[in-house]
Amino acid sequence: METGSRLYEWFNSRVDLENILKFMKKKTVPYHRHSLWYYIGGMCLYLFIIQVITGILLLLYYKPTAEAAFESVQYIMTEVPFGWLIRSIHSYAANLFIGFVFIHMFSVFLMKGYRKPRELTWVSGVFLLFLAMAFGFSGYLLPWNQLAYLATNVGTNFAVMVPFIGQWLLEFLRGGPEVTGATLTRFFGFHVAVLPGICTVFLAGHLILVQRHGMSVPVSIEKEIRSGKAKRLEIPFFPNFLYRDALGWTLALGLIILLSTLFPWELGEKADILKPAPPHVRPEWFFVFMYQTLKYVPKALGVFGFAVAAMVWIILPFFDTKSNRGEYNRLFTIIGVAALLYVIVFTVIGYVAPGE
Amino acid sequence: MRYLIITILTIPTIFYDSAVAGQSSCINCHISSEWVSDTSIAATFMAGDIHRNMGLGCEDCHGGDPGIGFEEGDPELAMNPAKGYGNPPDRLSIPEFCGKCHSDVEYMKKYNPRLSTDQLKLYKTSVHGKSLYNRKDTKVAICTDCHGAHGILPSSDSRSRVFHAKIPETCKKCHSDEGYMRGYKYEGKQIPVDQYSEYKESVHGILVLEKGDNSAPACNDCHGNHGATPPNLASVSAACGECHANNRDFFNGSPHKTPWKEMDLPECEQCHGNHYIQAVTDDLLGVSEDAICLDCHDETSAGYKTAMAMSMSIDSLKFSIEAAQAVVEEAELKGVEGGQARFDLGSAKDDLIRVRSVIHTFDLEQVSDITRAGIKTAGEVQLMAEAALSDILIRQIGLAISLVVIVFIAIMIRLKIKKIDSVTNFEVQEKK
Numbered sequence: 001m002e003t004g005s006r007l008y009e010w011f012n013s014r015v016d017l018e019n020i021l022k023f024m025k026k027k028t029v030p031y032h033r034h035s036l037w038y039y040i041g042g043m044c045l046y047l048f049i050i051q052v053i054t055g056i057l058l059l060l061y062y063k064p065t066a067e068a069a070f071e072s073v074q075y076i077m078t079e080v081p082f083g084w085l086i087r088s089i090h091s092y093a094a095n096l097f098i099g100f101v102f103i104h105m106f107s108v109f110l111m112k113g114y115r116k117p118r119e120l121t122w123v124s125g126v127f128l129l130f131l132a133m134a135f136g137f138s139g140y141l142l143p144w145n146q147l148a149y150l151a152t153n154v155g156t157n158f159a160v161m162v163p164f165i166g167q168w169l170l171e172f173l174r175g176g177p178e179v180t181g182a183t184l185t186r187f188f189g190f191h192v193a194v195l196p197g198i199c200t201v202f203l204a205g206h207l208i209l210v211q212r213h214g215m216s217v218p219v220s221i222e223k224e225i226r227s228g229k230a231k232r233l234e235i236p237f238f239p240n241f242l243y244r245d246a247l248g249w250t251l252a253l254g255l256i257i258l259l260s261t262l263f264p265w266e267l268g269e270k271a272d273i274l275k276p277a278p279p280h281v282r283p284e285w286f287f288v289f290m291y292q293t294l295k296y297v298p299k300a301l302g303v304f305g306f307a308v309a310a311m312v313w314i315i316l317p318f319f320d321t322k323s324n325r326g327e328y329n330r331l332f333t334i335i336g337v338a339a340l341l342y343v344i345v346f347t348v349i350g351y352v353a354p355g356e
Numbered sequence: 357m358r359y360l361i362i363t364i365l366t367i368p369t370i371f372y373d374s375a376v377a378g379q380s381s382c383i384n385c386h387i388s389s390e391w392v393s394d395t396s397i398a399a400t401f402m403a404g405d406i407h408r409n410m411g412l413g414c415e416d417c418h419g420g421d422p423g424i425g426f427e428e429g430d431p432e433l434a435m436n437p438a439k440g441y442g443n444p445p446d447r448l449s450i451p452e453f454c455g456k457c458h459s460d461v462e463y464m465k466k467y468n469p470r471l472s473t474d475q476l477k478l479y480k481t482s483v484h485g486k487s488l489y490n491r492k493d494t495k496v497a498i499c500t501d502c503h504g505a506h507g508i509l510p511s512s513d514s515r516s517r518v519f520h521a522k523i524p525e526t527c528k529k530c531h532s533d534e535g536y537m538r539g540y541k542y543e544g545k546q547i548p549v550d551q552y553s554e555y556k557e558s559v560h561g562i563l564v565l566e567k568g569d570n571s572a573p574a575c576n577d578c579h580g581n582h583g584a585t586p587p588n589l590a591s592v593s594a595a596c597g598e599c600h601a602n603n604r605d606f607f608n609g610s611p612h613k614t615p616w617k618e619m620d621l622p623e624c625e626q627c628h629g630n631h632y633i634q635a636v637t638d639d640l641l642g643v644s645e646d647a648i649c650l651d652c653h654d655e656t657s658a659g660y661k662t663a664m665a666m667s668m669s670i671d672s673l674k675f676s677i678e679a680a681q682a683v684v685e686e687a688e689l690k691g692v693e694g695g696q697a698r699f700d701l702g703s704a705k706d707d708l709i710r711v712r713s714v715i716h717t718f719d720l721e722q723v724s725d726i727t728r729a730g731i732k733t734a735g736e737v738q739l740m741a742e743a744a745l746s747d748i749l750i751r752q753i754g755l756a757i758s759l760v761v762i763v764f765i766a767i768m769i770r771l772k773i774k775k776i777d778s779v780t781n782f783e784v785q786e787k788k
Contacts, residue, residue: 031782077693084693233782240776247769254762261755264691 027237030217032230037107038215042245043252044104047097048203050256051135054090055192062142064188066181069144070270077267088260096256098136098286101129102343109336113216114317116324121209122317124202130310131199136284138191144184149271150281152187153179158294161303180273219328226326288350289343313339381426381434382414391431400507407508410467417453418444447494451479454499475499478583485583495536497584502526518581521564523574528552542586551575554632573599592630593623600624606716638674641715642667659718666715666723673711673727676734677704683741692744697737704733 011017029038061080063072076083105125108114114122141152156173160166175182217225224230235241283291294302322329385391386398401408407416415422419440425433435441445453455476457463464473479485479499487493502518509516517526530536532552540547555561555575563572578595579585597604607613607623616623627640627648639646642663643655649663680701688694707730714722 028784074693074695078696232784234784235777235782236780240773240780243769243773243776247766247773250762250766250769254759254766257755257758257762261751262691264693267693267695 024238025236027211027214028234029215029237029241030221031233031235032217032221034111034218034221037104037111038241039245039248040100040104040107041210043248044097044100045203045207046245046249046252047093047100050093050253051090051097052196054086054093057086058090059192064142064185066144066184066271069142069184070267073143073267077264084264085257085260088263088265089256091265092256092259094136094139095285096252098129098132101132102286105129106336106340108216109339110333111216111218112320112323112329112332113218115216115219115320118209118213118216119317121206121213123314124206124209126310126314127202128199128206131195131202133286135191135195135199136286138187138195140284141179141184141187142191143267144271145268146271146275146278147268147281149179149273150277151283152183154281154291155283155287156183158299158303161300162307163304178273219323219326222326223328282350285347285351289346292346292350292353380413380422381424381431382418382420382422384426385431385434386414397506400504403507405506405508406510415440418442447498448488448492450498450500451476451485451488475582478580482580482582482584483586497530501530502581520570520574521568523576524552524555524561524565527575551631558631558633559635560633571599592625596624596628602713603716606714610716610718612718636712638667638670638712641670662718662720665720666718669720669724669727670708670711670715673704673708673730673734676731676738677701677708680704680734680738680741683738683745687741687744687748690745690748692741692748694741694744697741697744700733700740701737704730704737707733 008017029035058076061072061076061083063069073087076087078084080086108122108125137152137155141148156170156179159170159173162169171177173183173186174180175186221230225232282288290302290306293306297305316332316335320329320332323332383398383402387395387402389395392398401414413422414420419442420435421439421441422434425431425435458471459473459476461473464471480489484496484498487496488498504517509519511518511520513519514521516522528551531547532549534549537547537549556565560572560574563569564574573595576584577598578592593604593607603624613623616626628634628636637646640648643650643653643660644667647663647667649659653659653663680697684694684697684701687697707726711723711726711730714726717723
């Protein structure tokens with residue numbers, strides 16, 4: 001006990017532990033009928049941490065060359081103790097991660113959680129979604145199997161649509177004019193070094209802003225509180241909220257392990273550049289809504305449209321002055337619902353529509 | 357109609373040709389219906405004949421002077437015997453006529469150094485050539501029957517009558533015509549006319565005619581082309597062995613070789629047939645109803661026992677592969693990565709392919725050596741897949757335990773939440 005106190009004092013005098021603990025004790029989270037959505041952000045963080053841990057474990061055996069990548073993943077799946085589990089967890093958690101980031105983003109948008117002073121939290125969050133998608137895109141190629149090879153071919157092809165620098169961008173992404181072993185090595189570099197580096201900066205910024213501003217209370221709840229129809233309720237972050245988070249994380253872990261054991265992530269066939277593409281090649285599910293859209297509009301126009309839409313989506317909160325004043329903004333709700341429906345409907349069409 | 361189209365299409369080339377190469381009286385007259393009744397000869401020649409493409413003109417075969425006659429309105433000036441013009445050769449003299457150039461090594465070098473110059477020599481050894489020269493039978497095939505006369509295309513051109521996939525059709529024109537072939541005999545028997553219909557249904561015919569596979573044999577690959585002749589007993593296996601080299605070598609070292617020779621039996625043909633060669637199955641070997649071994653071997657013979665043993669040996673390998681494959685598929689279905697198992701099983705499948713060739717040694721020991729190796733590999737794969745299946749069971753037990761622990765922890769957390777919530781005041785005192 002004596003040693004514990006002395007250790008605490010030692011650290012306290014150097015990193016101001018007392019202040020941190022005081023902040024943790026004081027930190028509260030609003031409590032109301034929409035509180036469930038507050039846990040989604042924590043779930044995203046939890047899944048991201050799983051990705052980091054399992055990713056590091058996979059790195060111990062993975063070899064990022066066209067000659068050895070597939071075989072090294074095969075080795076992980078068959079020979080490395082629990083390798084099949086680690087890789088499957090990495091793959092399932094990756095997809096759940098992106099799924100939860102989408103849910104998080106739309107829930108924040110529809111609850112107008114982006115309103116002043118949280119605009120920068122929104123901006124950093126949308127960038128984190130783009131980074132998550134980039135993680136997914138680059139990681140998909142790493143096992144160097146046929147489907148991933150073809151999907152990367154199709155995916156990177158869209159780069160040429162970018163005005164002026166299209167061809168350069170394509171070759172930058174691929175490490176040459178074609179998808180080859182050079183692309184694999186490059187994507188590996190993006191996946192384990194470049195993206196994590198950028199992601200750390202955005203994630204740190206995002207989390208600091210969340211701590212700084214606290215959770216946003218939806219406009220409708222604020223109105224009810226102001227009119228006296230409801231009381232302002234809050235729960236302590238530590239331990240009440242954290243326990244709730246932990247409950248969600250525990251159940252998510254159970255789900256991931258269940259999926260990984262019953263349906264280990266497939267490896268498929270090794271990429272063969274000379275093999276013809278099978279019919280109905282489509283990218284990963286989180287790109288399908290864009291891929292499907294590009295089937296209906298000229299590709300250059302579509303790519304340009306998505307770029308504009310992404311930029312508008314990022315800066316949209318800055319124009320929602322009505323929500324900032326604490327009023328209900330029907331137009332922004334319609335925009336949010338329309339965007340959500342568009343993503344869902346086009347993703348479903350991508351899976352059920354007959355291939356051309 | 358066809359010639360009319362060709363004529364129309366080649367008109368621009370004629371103008372080009374006349375302008376560049378100077379006026380060719382031959383072409384100018386032979387393309388015009390004012391001068392000749394059949395303009396197709398010149399038209400087909402101009403439409404891509406290989407001689408024309410190589411820069412040769414009518415006069416190189418027929419003699420005469422193409423530089424004169426048309427403008428003067430007198431074709432006789434071009435067709436001047438003093439300038440080498442002669443009547444077109446008759447069928448009997450066509451081989452020698454073509455051979456004038458095609459047997460001249462020095463001359464042919466200028467145009468195609470890789471083209472052989474032994475066609476005439478070979479032709480004279482062929483059944484066609486012998487009939488032509490010995491019996492003056494002009495019904496037999498001569499150069500122009502297969503290659504054409506004025507529209508000759510290289511054999512690499514898919515429009516050519518001697519393009520690989522077109523050869524059966526070309527030979528068929530005479531050899532499937534019962535009336536035309538009447539009276540032609542081989543070894544005292546009327547030559548049949550069903551070769552094409554049989555070949556068309558054969559494994560080789562399907563490959564060549566339907567799948568366009570130029571590596572499968574057409575008529576000339578077994579019979580020769582310019583030296584075409586029915587292969588005799590010895591050369592049948594030589595012809596087959598050109599492609600099926602392993603099987604030929606195995607057979608040549610087999611105990612069948614000498615007795616079959618003594619009995620005047622053909623080799624490959626005895627079991628596989630000739631024009632109507634079907635894709636082989638394992639049922640051909642052994643002592644079952646479809647087995648061809650029974651054609652010669654009765655139950656008391658040693659060959660009968662060997663055939664039975666070889667067939668059983670191959671069946672055992674097949675069963676082992678099938679059994680291993682089933683377990684591998686089951687393991688894959690349950691989520692185990694089976695790439696390595698499939699790869700290893702490929703080695704057993706290679707053994708099966710190899711042993712199907714080695715059976716031509718009719719040596720039980722050699723056959724058994726291979727099947728044993730294959731069975732061993734398949735067995736190892738099966739064990740590997742079975743181990744994977746038991747691994748799946750262990751995984752599922754591990755999953756069940758993990759889920760119990762996880763659910764327990766979740767319940768404990770839920771209870772904890774309930775407990776701490778009961779002592780927490782959620783209400784916030786609004787600041788005044």
